[in-house]
Amino acid sequence: MSTTTTTTGERSTRTGFGTRLSQAMAARGPLCVGIDPHVGLLHRWDLPDDARGVREFSLRVVEAVAGQVAAVKPQSAFFERYGSAGMAALEETIAACRAAGLLCVVDAKRGDIGSTMDGYADAFLGKDSGFAGDAVTLSPYLGFETLRPAIEAALATGRGVFVLALTSNPEGAEVQHALVDGVPVAAVIARHAAAANVAEIEAGAPLGSVGLVVGATIGSAARDLGVDLAAVRGPLLAPGVGAQGGGAAQIRDAFAGALGAVLPSSSRDILRAGPSVDDLRAAARAINAELRDAVGQVPAG
Numbered sequence: 001m002s003t004t005t006t007t008t009g010e011r012s013t014r015t016g017f018g019t020r021l022s023q024a025m026a027a028r029g030p031l032c033v034g035i036d037p038h039v040g041l042l043h044r045w046d047l048p049d050d051a052r053g054v055r056e057f058s059l060r061v062v063e064a065v066a067g068q069v070a071a072v073k074p075q076s077a078f079f080e081r082y083g084s085a086g087m088a089a090l091e092e093t094i095a096a097c098r099a100a101g102l103l104c105v106v107d108a109k110r111g112d113i114g115s116t117m118d119g120y121a122d123a124f125l126g127k128d129s130g131f132a133g134d135a136v137t138l139s140p141y142l143g144f145e146t147l148r149p150a151i152e153a154a155l156a157t158g159r160g161v162f163v164l165a166l167t168s169n170p171e172g173a174e175v176q177h178a179l180v181d182g183v184p185v186a187a188v189i190a191r192h193a194a195a196a197n198v199a200e201i202e203a204g205a206p207l208g209s210v211g212l213v214v215g216a217t218i219g220s221a222a223r224d225l226g227v228d229l230a231a232v233r234g235p236l237l238a239p240g241v242g243a244q245g246g247g248a249a250q251i252r253d254a255f256a257g258a259l260g261a262v263l264p265s266s267s268r269d270i271l272r273a274g275p276s277v278d279d280l281r282a283a284a285r286a287i288n289a290e291l292r293d294a295v296g297q298v299p300a301g
């Protein structure tokens with residue numbers, strides 16, 4: 001456990017998210033299983049296209065992978081589409097992860113002007129919020145500094161954030177590779193994240209709690225753009241494994257020098273193995289083992 005002081009002077013003695021994630025990856029392997037209840041998957045699992053179906057789907061995934069992988073990542077969009085009942089299912093999913101000791105990254109990609117970020121911080125990182133997992137994804141495209149309330153809330157509650165930097169989709173390049181005063185936007189975001197992790201790292205954490213989203217499909221983009229992933233000293237959530245074409249070889253190449261920080265994430269590729277809990281577990285275990293070989297043993301911190 002380390003003591004960190006946020007920029008508003010609040011002191012937290014909780015074990016930070018970066019440390020907890022490092023420990024989980026060292027103990028169980030690097031994989032994060034995405035919980036993306038697409039309509040097609042609900043049909044395939046013989047579940048209704050409604051909030052009850054999504055709840056059953058998600059709880060089955062949690063049951064299958066708890067104790068097997070480092071984390072899960074429910075995609076908020078697939079719960080939001082069912083209104084308040086869908087959001088109740090998201091809350092239940094997050095609570096089930098907590099009860100199972102499974103880290104939960106809520107993929108909500110929030111980002112707004114600073115005053116509104118206070119609201120998102122309360123919703124997704126607040127001490128008593130049902131939507132607060134262990135970390136949340138954030139969009140920095142209103143300016144990294146607008147995310148400060150969420151970062152402060154995360155550090156104060158032992159939670160984390162993952163800030164979009166080099167996303168897995170090809171369209172992301174037009175924004176993320178663009179130059180600002182000669183520096184690619186993604187490199188600017190990475191520098192901000194590195195600065196936000198300094199206090200935790202200096203206090204002895206193996207990883208800070210301010211991570212980046214860097215897709216498993218980016219190829220040589222980080223190298224080509226001069227985005228120093230190792231210098232971030234925070235976790236690197238890498239979606240795009242499986243259905244989007246990323247795999248162990250792509251991770252090894254794209255994240256060379258920062259492999260110990262990578263949290264590769266795969267959703268559809270594993271979820272297609274359902275609805276059987278045993279089959280889901282077997283699919284997750286197989287991908288986790290491949291990725292563990294690719295990234296090597298993660299230091300527990």
Ligand SMILES: O=c1ccn([C@@H]2O[C@H](COP(=O)(O)O)[C@@H](O)[C@H]2O)c(=O)[nH]1
Nearest residue numbers: 075167168215239240243244266267268
């Ligand atoms: O750059 C990003 C950021 C987030 N995602 C999300 O991850 C999953 C990917 O699902 P797959 O089925 O494994 O393709 C999905 O929820 C995306 O919204 C991403 O793909 N890329």
